[in-house]
Amino acid sequence: MPGGPNCREALSLLQDYMKQEITPELATKITDHLQKCRPCFDHLRFETSFLEMLERKAKGQCCPDRLRDRILSQLRSELDGSSDS
Amino acid sequence: MTDPAPGREAFEAEVIPQLDSLYRLALRLTTDPSRAEDLVQDTVLKAFRSWQRFQPGTNIRSWLFTILRNTFINDYRRRQREPIPMDLETAEPHATFRAVDDEDPEGSFFAQIVDAKVLEAIDRLPEDFREVLVLSDIENLSYAEIADVLGIPVGTVKSRLFRARRQLQEVLYDHAVEMGYIRPRARAPLEK
Numbered sequence: 238m239p240g241g242p243n244c245r246e247a248l249s250l251l252q253d254y255m256k257q258e259i260t261p262e263l264a265t266k267i268t269d270h271l272q273k274c275r276p277c278f279d280h281l282r283f284e285t286s287f288l289e290m291l292e293r294k295a296k297g298q299c300c301p302d303r304l305r306d307r308i309l310s311q312l313r314s315e316l317d318g319s320s321d322s
Numbered sequence: 323m324t325d326p327a328p329g330r331e332a333f334e335a336e337v338i339p340q341l342d343s344l345y346r347l348a349l350r351l352t353t354d355p356s357r358a359e360d361l362v363q364d365t366v367l368k369a370f371r372s373w374q375r376f377q378p379g380t381n382i383r384s385w386l387f388t389i390l391r392n393t394f395i396n397d398y399r400r401r402q403r404e405p406i407p408m409d410l411e412t413a414e415p416h417a418t419f420r421a422v423d424d425e426d427p428e429g430s431f432f433a434q435i436v437d438a439k440v441l442e443a444i445d446r447l448p449e450d451f452r453e454v455l456v457l458s459d460i461e462n463l464s465y466a467e468i469a470d471v472l473g474i475p476v477g478t479v480k481s482r483l484f485r486a487r488r489q490l491q492e493v494l495y496d497h498a499v500e501m502g503y504i505r506p507r508a509r510a511p512l513e514k
Contacts, residue, residue, distance in 0.1 A: 256464070279428075295460040308363055
């Protein structure tokens with residue numbers, strides 16, 4: 238795409254672009270396109286909103302303290318049982 | 323011969339900070355909190371016993387996720403809730419966006435959906451797709467790291483991630499319409 242990507246090309250690369258898994262040169266071309274093209278920019282915002290929501294909601298779940306304690310005490314008893322540490 | 327791992331005390335320093343991530347992956351794989359706890363505990367124990375084989379400087383998260391997933395497959399996998407059938411030949415790859423782009427192009431309706439509903443929708447994705455989504459979009463692994471953990475080509479990671487996201491968006495959109503968070507709109511006809 239020497240003259241920069243069209244909408245179809247930009248959208249097909251959006252996932253890789255958002256994961257920062259494309260070359261810097263290509264990323265620059267996509268950024269240029271997104272700055273000029275409102276529908277594609279809306280697409281980016283929609284995907285960003287979806288991914289932020291996903292990460293936020295899933296990361297609300299953390300390892301319970303009782304599990305953490307259980308694991309730590311198990312590790313310590315493994316260490317006590319070994320002679321090489 | 324030198325010890326490849328930098329001492330056993332280092333194990334705790336490296337692994338304990340990863341417990342939240344391990345627990346989240348275990349939850350999504352087992353879809354059961356109590357089994358998830360057992361899976362994490364087994365994973366950490368196995369990791370501890372093979373700590374000598376961990377190469378310092380390599381990715382501790384990928385290493386732990388690999389052990390967790392293998393443990394899940396060997397010891398924990400069982401028949402799960404019937405997954406939502408994946409439409410593997412989706413003709414319109416951006417159907418959800420097209421359904422909302424007039425009314426809510428920023429996708430702000432997503433934020434209104436309660437956490438439990440989102441997690442349930444993730445858990446109903448087919449396992450092959452769910453694990454890619456979790457590793458990418460919740461734990462932020464790169465394509466190459468995910469390919470390494472799952473033992474599949476990068477191209478497969480990319481296509482599964484794409485489909486998993488589309489599927490999840492459709493399920494959440496349908497839910498948002500049902501709950502009245504967003505007005506339904508007839509899906510746009512496919513572009514020729």
